[in-house]
Amino acid sequence: MTLQTTSYSDLVNVSPELVRTAIRSGSYTGHTAGLAAGKLQCNLAILPECYALDFLRFCQRNPKPCPVVAVSDSGDANLPTLGPDIDIRTDVSKYRVFKDGAFAEEVDDIQALWADDLVTVALGCSFTFENALLRNDIPVRHIETGLNVPMFRSNIDLEPAGPFAGKMVVTMRPIPKEQVEQAREISARYPHAHGAPIAIGDPAQIGIADLSQPDWGDAVEIKAGEVPVYWACGVTPQNVLLDAKLPLCMTHSPGHMLISDVAENAETTILPPKK
Amino acid sequence: MTLQTTSYSDLVNVSPELVRTAIRSGSYTGHTAGLAAGKLQCNLAILPECYALDFLRFCQRNPKPCPVVAVSDSGDANLPTLGPDIDIRTDVSKYRVFKDGAFAEEVDDIQALWADDLVTVALGCSFTFENALLRNDIPVRHIETGLNVPMFRSNIDLEPAGPFAGKMVVTMRPIPKEQVEQAREISARYPHAHGAPIAIGDPAQIGIADLSQPDWGDAVEIKAGEVPVYWACGVTPQNVLLDAKLPLCMTHSPGHMLISDVAENAETTILPPKK
The missing domain is CATH 3.30.2040.10 (PSTPO5379-like domain)
Structure with a gap:
């Protein structure tokens, strides 16, 4: 099978959904700066549920570095309030995996690492x-x-x-x-x-x-x-997660953000539910 | 012992700390509209830790009715990011207690009901x-x-x-x-x-x-x-908590809000830590 590759310039001025499709298929693995203009892009922290309450408390207390824009259900790879089709296991172009506070690997998808107790926290980005x-x-x-x-x-x-x-x-x-x-x-x-x-x-x-x-x-x-x-x-928050030495946590790789369907200038980061 | 009573007019134009002191001592049990001008007042939801992650997810997904302004540590009655001296068991003038989704009682303090697994979520108010x-x-x-x-x-x-x-x-x-x-x-x-x-x-x-x-x-x-x-x-959020039929939850009574030290027009609801 020949893997179709997509270049950065192919993705400028296309919809967030199409950028995510290219990333999901593995045809684009580059950075996301300047893509999906006008849409909110997100930092990611994926961690076991048993740490999620404390991590959300941490983010609430430090809203300037850690502005929470979405939180998944435990074990649910979707983030419907950011986009109806998002699958967090495949829709980011590069992920970093940390085990016991040390960098373990950089991967293009995290399907093999997904588990029923994982919670995704998406955070706004600069x-x-x-x-x-x-x-x-x-x-x-x-x-x-x-x-x-x-x-x-x-x-x-x-x-x-x-x-x-x-x-x-x-x-x-x-x-x-x-x-x-x-x-x-x-x-x-x-x-x-x-x-x-x-x-x-x-x-x-x-x-x-x-x-x-x-x-x-x-x-x-x-x-x-x-x-x-x-x-x-x-x-x-990435440093803080590392220092906490969780058995497992995953983040996006720098510059390889999650692209959402939420407008950057929307009053909240919650999409209205699809009727 | 004669209980000193404080009237509403005694508390107009005094500091948030002094209003809380009057409430804590039991000398003021009235409503808080118009008190501590310029300071953020808060709706309250106090619930067992095992429900707190879902409740925070719920608030994050519904930020307009449920704007979270503080979350306590589990079992900790203080809310230092809203005020250095706040004790949530005594600093609200009237509380409502709900058990299994039904109203149980209205009380002036919740010291007797406090437990090591309780989490306080404070929410902004109109x-x-x-x-x-x-x-x-x-x-x-x-x-x-x-x-x-x-x-x-x-x-x-x-x-x-x-x-x-x-x-x-x-x-x-x-x-x-x-x-x-x-x-x-x-x-x-x-x-x-x-x-x-x-x-x-x-x-x-x-x-x-x-x-x-x-x-x-x-x-x-x-x-x-x-x-x-x-x-x-x-x-x-009060209705939603009731409908969820938690074994125990507590809220402020309508109009009897938690008065914080945070300025209403501050960029975030987090006080800088005291050095």
């Missing part, structure tokens, strides 16, 4: 507010330059819940000084995608020693007249 | 957006006339989770036609307090036969030039 910044002519340096957003472990304590605790991870985007307030206002409209910045300006105020040495992602240039602006980052 | 409407000179009829807000069982299906399911309860407020859009915009700013209206105008569109016959609360006059506007109501 693509949503980045798209809104770009629509409002606010530059986003790492996108302009084709890099990954720089991410830093801050000194901001998270509110713990059960085995879940740690420090907040933040992203940094240099914003022209005269557009910082506008960037703040725009991102605040997306509470399901990290909301307003966590901090603005001096990195030392949140325990970052050197902006040229990100903990994850790529360093980006801060030009004259630009101010570093910090947002809560979806890597936070 | 006081928040009503205060915002009043600040913007939009009249709120039931407040003007000293009545309870009229509540109706709609035909809107809730997204089920585990044993939790049913129809949405809505409140109705008549708004002058020319202020309806402004009322929508203002309430949409408070996603933690039911957000934007669910429907505007004809009650038949959401299955309400007669606006003069509310299912709960009092009928209010709709004057010439006014449009009935419907918001999701915090009675929804």
Whole structure:
């Protein structure tokens, strides 16, 4: 059998359903930035039910890094409030599997790993507010330059819940000084995608020693007249899950998000039920 | 011992902490509308841990009637993200206790009923957006006339989770036609307090036969030039809890809300941790 492959450019401007179909069939395994414009994309955490209550408490207490946009029934691979046809075992282009707090493997689907006690928690992602910044002519340096957003472990304590605790991870985007307030206002409209910045300006105020040495992602240039602006980052819950050393948990791979049918600017992330 | 009693007027314009102190001591057992101006007040659902994951899934799927603003640890009577001194067993002026889906009793504190497996879920309440409407000179009829807000069982299906399911309860407020859009915009700013209206105008569109016959609360006059506007109501989760026939659950009594230290217009409902 010859596997049909789909390129990124084939998927630009197609519906979320068609992007998911290409991913589900295995014909597309790339990243999802810029696909399904206007639709909410999601970070994923898949974990055993016995940890799900504490993880939801953790997310509720840390809504800026961990904005919950959907929670599955236990053992149910569907997420009907995000899209009527979503199957979480196949509809993400790359997954990471962790066992006892250590990286185990990266896979294209998790059908073989699925179990009746697994719960999927989908969390909003920064693509949503980045798209809104770009629509409002606010530059986003790492996108302009084709890099990954720089991410830093801050000194901001998270509110713990059960085995879940740690420090907040933040992203940094240099914003022209005269557009910082506008960037703040725009991102605040997306509470399901990290909301307003966590901090603005001096990195030392949140325990970052050197902006040229990100903990994850790529360093980006801060030009004259630009101010570093910090947002809560979806890597936070991934780190916290890892540190909790669950026997099994799965996440998307960075940049390989779940694409939903929910509009980025919808009031809630819940699709109306199909009649 | 003589029990010192505190009147409503003694508590107007005092801090949330002092209102809670009066309630905790048993000296104030009245309603909380208009107290602790500018602070978030909360609906309460207290239920056994074994139902908490499904109840949180239910709330996540129905964010307009069930906006979660805090979740306690199991067996922990404190809610530190809403206020450093809150004890949920004593800090609400009246509670309702339900056993096996039937009303059992109304009490002033629940210390005798507390158990190690209980989880408190606090939900936003309509006081928040009503205060915002009043600040913007939009009249709120039931407040003007000293009545309870009229509540109706709609035909809107809730997204089920585990044993939790049913129809949405809505409140109705008549708004002058020319202020309806402004009322929508203002309430949409408070996603933690039911957000934007669910429907505007004809009650038949959401299955309400007669606006003069509310299912709960009092009928209010709709004057010439006014449009009935419907918001999701915090009675929804109470009904759903009742219908689920849990062996034990507890709620606040209507109008007797938990007063928090969180500002009504804060970006999240999570207080920063005390250093």
